[in-house]
Structure formats: C-alpha cells, structure tokens
Amino acid sequence: MKRYRKIIFVCDSGTARAPMAEAIMKEYIIKYPVEIESRGLVVLFPEPLNQKTEAVLISNGINAENQMSKQLTAEDLQSEHLIIAMETAQKQKILEEYQDSLEADVEVLTDLTGDELEILNPYGGSLQSYGLCYETLNKTIKKLVNLINEGRNE
Template sequence: MKKYDKLIFVDSDDTDRAPMASAIMQKKYLLSPLKVCSRGLVVLFPEPVNQKAEAVLVSNGLTAKEHAATQLSQEDISGKVLLLTMEEAQKEKIRTGYTNALNVYTIAEYTGVSEDVAPLYGAPLSAYGKCYETLEALINRLVIQLNEEELKK
C-alpha cells in the first residue's frame, strides 16, 4: 500500500517556487504513481506562473505555461497527501491553520537538508536560476527517498 497518493508543493502565492518544483517533479521517475501539483497559502486570483520562473523552466526543457495559482484548501489535506513547503513559516501556517495536516514538512527537512528554499520576490533572473538548481537537487533527493520508501514495503 502506497504511503502517499498525492504530493503538493506549497509556497506563499503559488507563482514561482512551488510551480517550478511541481514541474521538475513531474518529469522524475517514481516506482509508484504520485499525483503532483502546487498550491499557495495566499492566492487572491488564479495568476500564471512568474515570467522569470517560466523562463528558467523553459531553459531547462520544462514548462508551467498552463499553470494557474491555486489556493491550498482543507480539501487538499488528508493522510495520503504529502505537503512540502519552501519555508519553515509556511509549514507552521499549514499546521496551525488547517485540520489534520499531519504530513507537512519543508522540502529541505523532508530530504535531510538544513536550508529552506529562499523567497524570490523581486529577485533577478539569476536568482531564479539558482532556485531551480536548488529545487532540482532537493527533488533528486526526494525521488530517491520516495522510491526507497516504496521498496521497503
């Protein structure tokens, strides 16, 4: 029996880091299928992905062109959903603001890394490139971890 059915990357507004993480993860190989998406903690309307994030994704052979920012809702949370945030404060906001939010971690925490994924608000394109590299490394670790958990069953 699979531990998780769904993986949600969570960011502040679901326009840059979380959609990039989702796009990267969707191209990875997992031993068991896992629905992957992203959500935001404060989404006022369905914005597209940040242009700089999309440029970095495209330069790496990916896209989030069809992405529209979506608010994290109580319906997104269940025991079979893994929620990975970019920052510790986002994790705490979910734990205190949603019921039954049991599987909530920062992506760094879940993969055994010490640093959060830095916010990108107002950052230059080069920072988005660096963020992509950070997310790629974290997600590579995540894929190994999820596949190992699947093999242990």
C-alpha cells in the same frame, strides 16, 4: 518514506517555488503512481506563473504553460497526501490555519531531504536568482525522489 497518493508543494503565492518544484518533480520517474501539484498560501485569484519562473523552466526544457496558482484548501489536507512547504514559517502557517481539518503529513522540503538551508524565495530578484532557485530545487527534489523510490522511513 510512506507512500502518498498526492504530493502538494506549497509556497506563499503559488507562482514561483511551489510550481517550479512541481514541474521539476514531474520530470523524474517515481516507482508508484502519485499526483504532484502545487498550491499557494495566499491566492486571492488564479495567476499564471511568475514570468522569471516560467523562463527558467523553459530554459531547462520544462513546459509549464497554462499553469495557474491555486489556493491551498482543507480538501488538500487528506491523510494520503504529503504537503511540502518551502519554509518552516509556511509549515507553521498550515498547521495553525488548518488544525481542525489537517490529516495530511506536512513537512518542509529540506527537512525531508536532510538539507541544511531552506529553499530561498527568488521573488523580486534577478533572473539569475530564479535560476539558482531552480538548481537548488532540482538537487533537493532529486534527493526526495530517491527517498520516495527507496521507500525508506516507512
């Protein structure tokens, strides 16, 4: 995998899966300096993390206090950035909406790691569904970090 200066996780609102993925990935050691952030596709104003997302992160020893949602912008789409969507539909939306300014690589998380199923959106579900989302993201991001650290596919 090629080296990126910044990795940005993207989900719909920027309050659940993407910030959860960001927080998880920051717990791992990456062999070169890389910024890890998250964005939403529809963020009308900054919002704090979904309460269930925050509770699951805290219960797993991760502090994501004061994290606020941010809108994905054309400035995020630079050539040294990797944009990671949670679903194919989100990737398509990014490719369509930003086609004139898109220089970044845009991928679906599970496509990068070779997993069959996309990361399900826990929004509106029970705390248990957020916990399951965390477990799935953690396994998938561990694979992603290994790919990054091994430098495969360069």
